[in-house]
Amino acid sequence: MSVPKIYTLSNGVQMPSVGLGTYRVRDQATLDTCILEALRSGYRLIDTATVYKNEAAIGNSLKRIFEQNLIPGLTRQDIFLTSKLAPKDQGYDACYQAVTDSLRNLQVDYIDLYLIHWPGTAKLKLPDPQNAINRMESWRALEDLYHVKKLRAIGVSNYTLTHLAQLIERPHNSHAPHHPHDSTTTATGAAPLARTMVIPHVHQFEMHPRLFQKPLVDYCQHHRIQVQAYSSLGESRLVSLTPPLPPAMDSNYNTAPLPGALDIMPGLIRKYFAHVMRTSTTAQLSPEEETEEYPKRAAQILLRWGLQHGAVDMAALDAYSVDSERTRYCWDSTEVC
Numbered sequence: 208m209s210v211p212k213i214y215t216l217s218n219g220v221q222m223p224s225v226g227l228g229t230y231r232v233r234d235q236a237t238l239d240t241c242i243l244e245a246l247r248s249g250y251r252l253i254d255t256a257t258v259y260k261n262e263a264a265i266g267n268s269l270k271r272i273f274e275q276n277l278i279p280g281l282t283r284q285d286i287f288l289t290s291k292l293a294p295k296d297q298g299y300d301a302c303y304q305a306v307t308d309s310l311r312n313l314q315v316d317y318i319d320l321y322l323i324h325w326p327g328t329a330k331l332k333l334p335d336p337q338n339a340i341n342r343m344e345s346w347r348a349l350e351d352l353y354h355v356k357k358l359r360a361i362g363v364s365n366y367t368l369t370h371l372a373q374l375i376e377r378p379h380n381s382h383a384p385h386h387p388h389d390s391t392t393t394a395t396g397a398a399p400l401a402r403t404m405v406i407p408h409v410h411q412f413e414m415h416p417r418l419f420q421k422p423l424v425d426y427c428q429h430h431r432i433q434v435q436a437y438s439s440l441g442e443s444r445l446v447s448l449t450p451p452l453p454p455a456m457d458s459n460y461n462t463a464p465l466p467g468a469l470d471i472m473p474g475l476i477r478k479y480f481a482h483v484m485r486t487s488t489t490a491q492l493s494p495e496e497e498t499e500e501y502p503k504r505a506a507q508i509l510l511r512w513g514l515q516h517g518a519v520d521m522a523a524l525d526a527y528s529v530d531s532e533r534t535r536y537c538w539d540s541t542e543v544c
């Protein structure tokens with residue numbers, strides 16, 4: 208089965224199906240190398256966020272590549288740039304300013320996709336109802352920036368089904384009052400034009416065979432929201448023979464002991480090869496294969512699962528995300544009001 212290289216979003220914008228994540232990479236020289244080699248290998252989507260604190264360095268890397276023509280013929284239009292709103296910048300004005308800052312840092316006139324990184328607001332308690340108010344205001348700012356073409360597509364990240372339904376099923380008049388930046392406010396002070404509500408074009412969330420979240424995927428598909436998976440390799444813990452300790456990020460981060468890779472992944476690989484190569488389901492990887500080939504094969508299978516989840520021959524892997532054994536490797540927004 209072939210997998211798409213490009214997804215067409217509900218507004219017609221084309222987004223590469225695979226991208227380069229840049230979380231934790233800040234050093235300019237490292238980014239220069241990573242981005243150049245990724246682009247040389249065919250990557251066209253670069254995913255950053257204001258909390259990654261590397262937008263300016265990414266902007267520098269791209270500027271150098273274009274100016275020095277390091278990849279002949281490559282222009283800004285060939286790159287799909289994603290950035291995200293930090294939880295501290297939730298709310299209309301702060302969000303509007305944050306996007307303006309991202310544009311300046313990345314040294315671009317437009318950003319291809321801007322996501323609300325997290326449904327909550329920094330320093331608010333998870334059950335605080337102000338979280339919902341703030342993220343709706345942020346969304347209004349993103350809609351306005353989308354309408355003036357500073358953002359080619361807008362979306363959300365880490366939203367649960369409840370957060371997403373609140374946004375999509377909001378009453379139309381929830382957009383009033385209009386803000387000074389609002390592109391639909393008339394210059395004469397006459398009654399403003401009706402605003403155009405935008406349904407998120409993309410939802411980026413953690414997704415792999417250990418955390419399928421099918422109802423969320425189905426809801427997105429129903430509303431023509433493109434699902435974009437992150438941590439497709441379980442932050443490497445699904446492909447590593449010696450899973451690293453979970454990083455201590457903040458209180459939202461999953462710091463519970465993780466089951467690691469070995470409990471399911473060798474079985475997964477055997478099943479996969481048995482299916483594809485029609486060999487015995489009891490075929491074993493040799494010790495050498497376990498060490499050298501396993502991470503590579505597991506990574507390939509996991510990326511392909513992400514690209515064709517729901518397809519017939521990947522259905523066996525869907526079953527690994529049974530509710531009792533769901534494993535989240537990154538942060539959990541379930542309790543954000």
Ligand SMILES: NC(=O)c1ccc[n+]([C@@H]2O[C@H](COP(=O)([O-])OP(=O)(O)OC[C@H]3O[C@@H](n4cnc5c(N)ncnc54)[C@H](OP(=O)(O)O)[C@@H]3O)[C@@H](O)[C@H]2O)c1
Nearest residue numbers: 228229230254364437438439440441442443446502503506
């Ligand atoms: N929206 C959000 O809240 C959110 C959250 C998390 C991530 N993201 C985005 O998604 C990107 C990826 O996230 P992630 O790091 O969690 O992704 P991941 O793809 O699950 O894990 C990446 C790690 O897997 C390992 N790896 C990659 N290819 C491999 C291969 N062929 N064989 C063996 N190991 C391999 C590497 O580990 P080593 O470095 O040890 O080699 C790499 O650091 C981030 O950079 C960010 O852009 C977004």
